[in-house]
Amino acid sequence: EDQVTQSPEALRLQEGESSSLNCSYTVSGLRGLFWYRQDPGKGPEFLFTLYSAGEEKEKERLKATLTKKESFLHITAPKPEDSATYLCAVYEKGTYKYIFGTGTRLKVLA
Amino acid sequence: DAGITQSPRHKVTETGTPVTLRCHQTENHRYMYWYRQDPGHGLRLIHYSYGVKDTDKGEVSDGYSVSRSKTEDFLLTLESATSSQTSVYFCAISESLAGKETDTQYFGPGTRLTVL
DSSP: OOEEEEEOSEEEEETTOOEEEEEEEEOSSEEEEEEEEEOTTSOOEEEEEEOSTTOEEEETTEEEEEOSSEEEEEEOSOOGGGOEEEEEEEEETTSSOEEEOOOEEEEEEO | OOOEEEEOSEEEEOTTOOEEEEEEESSOOSEEEEEEEETTTEEEEEEEEEETTEEEEOTTOTTEEEEEEETTEEEEEESSOOGGGOEEEEEEEEOOOSSGGGOOOEEOOOEEEEEO
């Protein structure tokens, strides 16, 4: 069965304490992997798209990486405004469907 | 920001009543999706559309129907709302062309629906 698993479910960091979020996936053929940020009461906001193993993308304090079985979202020196839920999704080849993980709730303390 | 609006943003209704949620886009994207988001389940696909009048079911389609008569509008209807349909509903759009960078989904602000 195709699935996406994110870990940890929740993470508390001190400001400046770097860490990584994990997204592991099982699909027959990956067309793309996506990271989103979601703030309470809002829709998911697009962060990154990754298409092939070894690919990396960066935006401010965030860097996303991709292997054949998982993706990591690295957060370097986080700030309180980075607090949010981070969602991972995969898009399977030959379908119109995106499969989402349940997210990691990140809290960055000042 | 992608031009996606959802209406209404909040709705409270009673069991057994019909409810229609609207998604409107100004991006002229071909694909449109309806998701529901519930604690512990993440985003689950209800229905999607790959063109005007072309729709298909997602993983949680029971009790829901959709229509798309224009590129810009995608309607989600609960024919007879039940308490299990209390949720936050998100619309998303994407444009899948030969260029890979167009696979990304963009989301609307959501509709919070409560069925009493």
